[in-house]
Amino acid sequence: MxxxxxxxSTPVSEEALHVFHQLSKDCYGNASSLHDAGGRANDILTYSRQSIAAILEGEPEGIYFTSGGTESNLLAIQSMANGLPADRQHVITTSVEHPSVHHAFKSLERLGAKVTIIEPNQDGIITQDILKDALLPETGLVSIQHANSETGIIQPLAELATILKERHILFHTDAVQTFGKVRVSIKELGVDAVSISSHKVYAPKGAGAVYMGAHVPWKPLYSGAVQENGFRPGTVNVPCIGAFAAASEQLILKxxxxxxxxxxxxxxxxxxxxxxxxxxxxxxxxxxxxxxxxxxxxxxxxxxxxxxxxxxxxxxxxxxxxxxxxxxxxxxxxxxxxxxxxxxxxxxxxxxxxxxxxxxxxxxxxxxxxxxxxxxxxxx
Known part of the structure; x- marks a missing residue:
């Protein structure tokens, strides 16, 4: 074939497969449990947070693990929107985003947010002028992909970020297609939140992550969740996350x-x-x-x-x-x-x-x- x-989707690398196999055998405790088996699982999560945060040039505390890119986009966007003040309920995205981003924005619209969908120019680019024309005094959040999964077109996020920072508008990007392929640096891109996924980087399907800056006033989509510092409910998939970190490390080296x-x-x-x-x-x-x-x-x-x-x-x-x-x-x-x-x-x-x-x-x-x-x- x-x-x-x-x-x-990518095939699983030998390194990631080995880590997944070993962790499934030796580190099967629930990371939320207080006994030694749970502690070992939590140690893997801590290491994986540090590893992926380092690749993104962020802080480990900013990494929240998910089940993949779709959930990362949904949770990041909706959690950030939940934390917006009442006078900043205008949100912006583009017509060329992944379906999960559009699903998230439709949910926000149903909840009363004002949503604007902007179109790129004929070259597929969101320019500073296009973004400026869509901004309102009440704009609180913008989500623009790092690169499109169908066309491969890369957006000039750093240029767009300068406009948003001046206006104190939160900036999220879907970097599922770029993470591990090109440099994805929180600092250089100027974004506040990033979504990534495991199965695009030669790791098993079933893991993803959101990086959220410490300054972002997010509120959880699911109240009462205790896993991932309240960001996402459900038992954390430690073997898959460990394999995700291992695959990411190997990919960055190459x-x-x-x-x-x-x-x-x-x-x-x-x-x-x-x-x-x-x-x-x-x-x-x-x-x-x-x-x-x-x-x-x-x-x-x-x-x-x-x-x-x-x-x-x-x-x-x-x-x-x-x-x-x-x-x-x-x-x-x-x-x-x-x-x-x-x-x-x-x-x-x-x-x-x-x-x-x-x-x-x-x-x-x-x-x-x-x-x-x-x-x-x-x-x-």
């Missing part, structure tokens, strides 16, 4: 090397498209935006993305038509539509994403499949 869908490999694969793919004269247009042909090197969004002229994905699957190749969390819905992606493309073009969108095991041979097999599809069409 050729796997080119790392943006949806981050520059992997980034270089992804860039080489991306460049090779783009060169081969041109050489083979395939009617595939990519989002990489735009110098006005920064993009993650491991994600390539494409438009295959004459084919719907879903058809291309299924054809690739028949040839043992895994790609995507967009966010896995929105799969099953046959309509143009908001993230792609935001680039000012037609519905027809948006439905032709496919996404490939590289990772640790990706190779030029994988790319060649994908391109061969593309060529076969093109031949079949011409022969029809």
């Amino acid at each position: 050729v796997y080119l869908d790392y943006a949806a 981050q520059d090397e992997q980034k270089q490999q992804n860039e080489q694969l991306r460049d090779y793919f783009l060169q081969q498209l041109k050489m083979r004269q395939l009617p595939v247009r990519t989002l990489q042909n735009n110098g006005n935006r920064l993009m993650l090197p491991h994600i390539i969004g494409c438009f295959f002229e004459g084919f719907e993305g879903q058809y291309v994905m299924l054809a690739c699957n028949r040839h043992g190749i895994c790609i995507s038509t967009g966010s896995a969390c929105a799969s099953g819905y046959h309509h143009p992606s908001p993230a792609v539509k935001a680039l000012h493309v037609s519905d027809r073009d948006a439905l032709q969108f496919i996404r490939l994403s590289f990772g640790s095991k990706s190779s030029k041979e994988d790319i060649n097999q994908l391109l061969h499949t593309f060529e076969q599809l093109q031949k079949e069409k011409k022969g029809a």
Whole structure:
């Protein structure tokens, strides 16, 4: 099988699998229990908090573990909104966020908050002017993703943060797609809260984290919760969290090397498209935006993305038509539509994403499949 869908989920690394296995066998106590077994489990949580906080350049006390990226976004946004004063009940997000962010904002709207959804420019970027135009005196919270999971477009968070800090507006970012791939520093980005997930960094599914600055006056979504300092109820998944920390540490050590490999694969793919004269247009042909090197969004002229994905699957190749969390819905992606493309073009969108095991041979097999599809069409 050729796997080119790392943006949806990654295989579990040997290091993470080993840690998960050992902790499941040897550290099965409830971290909230007061006996020695509980103490050992809590020690793992303490270490994992320190490890992930260090990667984010934050404080260990700011890490709250969750079940994954979706819950991280929901809890971070709603907890921050719960802590807003009565005169700061206006909240802002973008049209290109992960569905979990939109779910959180819809919940806030039902509870009486005023919600504004802003659109990026034609390059997919939220500029300072776009953000400024949406701000009101009562704005209390803004959530803008670090990078889009479908297009790979990176948002200029540090520039946007300067505007929000001046106005004392809280700033959350969904960094699920960037953590472990590029530098994600709380200090450099200027954000107040960050969401991340385990299964994007070669750890088992089932863990995630929110980093919340100590200055953020959040209030829990679930009153009476005692786990994770009241941030989230439920027994903490210690083996998965320990594996999450281990995988994150390993990924950061290899981050520059992997980034270089992804860039080489991306460049090779783009060169081969041109050489083979395939009617595939990519989002990489735009110098006005920064993009993650491991994600390539494409438009295959004459084919719907879903058809291309299924054809690739028949040839043992895994790609995507967009966010896995929105799969099953046959309509143009908001993230792609935001680039000012037609519905027809948006439905032709496919996404490939590289990772640790990706190779030029994988790319060649994908391109061969593309060529076969093109031949079949011409022969029809």
